[in-house]
Amino acid sequence: DAGVTQSPTHLIKTRGQQVTLRCSPKSGHDTVSWYQQALGQGPQFIFQYYEEEERQRGNFPDRFSGHQFPNYSSELNVNALLLGDSALYLCASSFLEGAQYFGPGTRLLVL
Amino acid sequence: GENVEQHPSTLSVQEGDSAVIKCTYSDSASNYFPWYKQELGKRPQLIIDIRSNVGEKKDQRIAVTLNKTAKHFSLHITETQPEDSAVYFCAASGKTSYDKVIFGPGTSLSVIP
Numbered sequence: 452d453a454g455v456t457q458s459p460t461h462l463i464k465t466r467g468q469q470v471t472l473r474c475s476p477k478s479g480h481d482t483v484s485w486y487q488q489a490l491g492q493g494p495q496f497i498f499q500y501y502e503e504e505e506r507q508r509g510n511f512p513d514r515f516s517g518h519q520f521p522n523y524s525s526e527l528n529v530n531a532l533l534l535g536d537s538a539l540y541l542c543a544s545s546f547l548e549g550a551q552y553f554g555p556g557t558r559l560l561v562l
Numbered sequence: 563g564e565n566v567e568q569h570p571s572t573l574s575v576q577e578g579d580s581a582v583i584k585c586t587y588s589d590s591a592s593n594y595f596p597w598y599k600q601e602l603g604k605r606p607q608l609i610i611d612i613r614s615n616v617g618e619k620k621d622q623r624i625a626v627t628l629n630k631t632a633k634h635f636s637l638h639i640t641e642t643q644p645e646d647s648a649v650y651f652c653a654a655s656g657k658t659s660y661d662k663v664i665f666g667p668g669t670s671l672s673v674i675p
Contacts, residue, residue, distance in 0.1 A: 484662070484663070486665075491668075492667060492668070493568075493651050493653075493665035493666055493667050493668050494606065494651070494665045495665070496662040496663060496664065496665075499662060507661070507662045509662060541605065541606070543663075548594070550596055550608050550611055551596070551608070551663060552608065553598075553605040553606045553607070554605060555604070555605045556605055
């Protein structure tokens, strides 16, 4: 039973560029949440996808957008990258009111 | 907005001693409280969770207690081992399956052999 997977593992971009991160949920899970974790801090909720729609959003600007596909996998897109967007991006999957299980994350460095 | 506070930010204990991490939350509608352990460079891993209809839950050396009236919950690790060294995050979430999970800032636990 595969757990949550994410790609790529690492990414280097320059300011102003755009990035797409990918997440495949744990088998049997239908909900994907995305988090940003800056160094030394707790994960900060970005948004959550269920049935291909965004149903909750944290305090992140519109530069952060996402998508969920019919197979429940999800993408996180960030436009007009800023230096401050450098962080570990984590996705977590869940089913109904069950616990969230995290993927290994994508470490994004913006230069 | 919702907020979760966590104390202490760092904690050092001798191997075999107990460790206690305390969290408070602001949203009285919160009813689900997971705890995650994150080792350096790795993903957060769920170690235990508790819902508001339960005051305490135990799993081997780990226990969590919840006081809904005071809006605080705690993680207790007994007989600590060096492999317990990691950053621990508490979190709080609301009633429904789509309520966002709000994380505390983390506690860095060091277990000294």
